[in-house]
Amino acid sequence: MRIVHYLNQFYAGLGGEETAGIGPRMLDGTVGPGRLLAQLLGDQHQIVATIVCGDNHAASNATASQELLDLARGAGAELVVAGPAFGSGRYGLACARLVAAADAAGLPALATMHPDNPGITDAGTAPVVAAGATAREMRPTLQRVAAAIAKLAAGATLTAGDGLVVKAARIGRLVEQRAAARAVELVLRRLAGDQQSTEVPVGGFDAVEPAAPVDKAASATVALVTEGAVVPAGNPDRLESARATRWLRYQIEGVDALASGEWESVAGGFATTAANADPNRLLPLDAARTLEREGAIGRLHGEFMVTVGNGTPVATARRFGVEWAAELRKAGVQAAILTAT
Amino acid sequence: MITNLVTIAEQVGAPRIVPGRGIPYPSGDPNLSPQAEQAWRRRLVQRALDAVATAVEHPTIFEVDVVERADA
Numbered sequence: 286m287r288i289v290h291y292l293n294q295f296y297a298g299l300g301g302e303e304t305a306g307i308g309p310r311m312l313d314g315t316v317g318p319g320r321l322l323a324q325l326l327g328d329q330h331q332i333v334a335t336i337v338c339g340d341n342h343a344a345s346n347a348t349a350s351q352e353l354l355d356l357a358r359g360a361g362a363e364l365v366v367a368g369p370a371f372g373s374g375r376y377g378l379a380c381a382r383l384v385a386a387a388d389a390a391g392l393p394a395l396a397t398m399h400p401d402n403p404g405i406t407d408a409g410t411a412p413v414v415a416a417g418a419t420a421r422e423m424r425p426t427l428q429r430v431a432a433a434i435a436k437l438a439a440g441a442t443l444t445a446g447d448g449l450v451v452k453a454a455r456i457g458r459l460v461e462q463r464a465a466a467r468a469v470e471l472v473l474r475r476l477a478g479d480q481q482s483t484e485v486p487v488g489g490f491d492a493v494e495p496a497a498p499v500d501k502a503a504s505a506t507v508a509l510v511t512e513g514a515v516v517p518a519g520n521p522d523r524l525e526s527a528r529a530t531r532w533l534r535y536q537i538e539g540v541d542a543l544a545s546g547e548w549e550s551v552a553g554g555f556a557t558t559a560a561n562a563d564p565n566r567l568l569p570l571d572a573a574r575t576l577e578r579e580g581a582i583g584r585l586h587g588e589f590m591v592t593v594g595n596g597t598p599v600a601t602a603r604r605f606g607v608e609w610a611a612e613l614r615k616a617g618v619q620a621a622i623l624t625a626t
Numbered sequence: 627m628i629t630n631l632v633t634i635a636e637q638v639g640a641p642r643i644v645p646g647r648g649i650p651y652p653s654g655d656p657n658l659s660p661q662a663e664q665a666w667r668r669r670l671v672q673r674a675l676d677a678v679a680t681a682v683e684h685p686t687i688f689e690v691d692v693v694e695r696a697d698a
Binding site: 492493495496497498499500501502505507513555556557558559560562563565566567568569571572573575576581582619620622623624625626 | 627628629630631635638639640641642646648649650651652653654655656663664667668670671672674675676678679680681682683684
């Protein structure tokens, strides 16, 4: 089978964040992870070309997937394989959109990423094989992908046993009333004040009850908090750059601004050049101090709290939020300004 | 919350949202001169202070009225 393999700019060896804006292009033969995949596939299937696009370009241009698909067709693809994107959001989105476009056009396609990758929902009806959370799991992931490719080539359908990420099953059942009658009944219940009843529960985030406003910021104690991973230079407490398991706090009593060279961001999800040139771009300490001096803020809390939001699971982030709120309340803080990347 | 990802902040239910200008620099704008950037950051924080002193029921966006732009 003639395979065309999709990679982002990083795995294609074309650069990091600085080349994330490059458009679709094609490289001959195998590149990066494609070499191992080709080795695992043996002689029966051949990766004839590698197509590449920068993550920012792919995630923000609706036409990128079609251009990539045209490149794959031009190379004579009989199957498009995209990834592994592991847990990377933009890369996962790019892989998912490409295989969805290929699948819709009748060209067999397969993407691979972690089941929690937010891009996965864009894969449409194309199969997605589970990858590990990080590139540390490259080999076992590609072994699974190679086995899945062999199965597809033999004309079989993938199942959960092959690592296929299975969407929630819908199971039919007979009900007494037809849909129109049930819909009217639901409307009547809603009008009567029932906000909960539904036949289609939609997953989502907690509803956050907004806190009551402060009377006057000019007499309130205000804290600065961030998920932008701002830490003292050298990261002495080893905050993770992704998938945080904890948060940290740093003293800023008597500090007027976050000086470049003394503070830095260790966030792994975006280019930190601008933030490291002036860390106040991530945590606005200089402006908050000025406003405190001028009386617009009653008092700035003596420490800030920090974690990294990059790839951090919602459940963990929720726990951090609860802990921060409890700590700040205990310290007599009335309001917090959260800067988020 | 000061962030450039306003739609995501709204979707997850952040009650008070002040829009920044870039994902990697929520409280800055490297395209401005240093003085203009200071002024911009001050307006952002001032707007965040307005936000925490305002009652809201749903995710609400507190835009900053501004003049500091790189092309201005």
